Amino acid sequence: MTPITTSHYVVLSAALFLIGSMGILGRRNIVIILMSIELLLNAVNINLIAFSNYFGNVQGQVFAMFVICIAVAEAAVGLGILIAMFRNKGAVLADEVDLLKW
């Protein structure tokens, strides 16, 4: 077996990013779109941690902590918007929200 290198982590992170992007682009359910955004942020974090370990410093880990912090804020605000939207329009599907379309 070949030993695990940083490029393994890069490939894994790219694959996870693609899966998450498919969730954002293809799904209709807004809750699942928000979950896909979490997947994207995690893919980025894997990359940051892998390079942090490779270069032997913790800057990447500090950055990953900020990314997690942003993810928390994003999830809270996104779900708050979702609840407000569900209350006003009764919609949880992304393509039902088309007030600005013509």
Added chain:
Amino acid sequence: MLDTFFFYMFAALTLLGGLFTVTLRNAVHSAIALIVSLLGVAGLYLMQKAEFLFAVQIILYIGGIMLLFLFVIMLVNLDEALKQKQFNSQWALALVCLGGVGALVAYFLAKGQGAFPWGKPIAAIAGAPTGNTQILADVLFRDYLLPFEVASILLLVAVVGCVFMAKKESAAK
């Protein structure tokens, strides 16, 4: 050897969890698949000597954010959405685009494999940090104090904003 096994195990958890998150019909099942995926990512953090982030991932992501998601899924009535189709009309186009992007990434990764300076085994690297939490705290509070404070303000704004938005309209007036 053991490293290789654990890497592939965690990678499989991460990718399969992600795949099921995106494809499953029921949002609760998706959330549970996402928890599996996040656990896999936490394991990868542990393998990369990021013990503090491993704990943060478990406590904050799986304990905090996923709980929030599950509560919202329960609050929002998803029963009708369950019977409708789950992918929008442009999902085939999205798949084609992502296939293109994936092919591009795979091409460049394969092309640069020999030239990757980071293509050597991780275990061979000297000077890796020890005592992860202490080093992380040192760097965070010395070099990144301003971003840290800005992040705290951002979290405050997020808390106030989401309380304001989730509040009932009649209570606002």
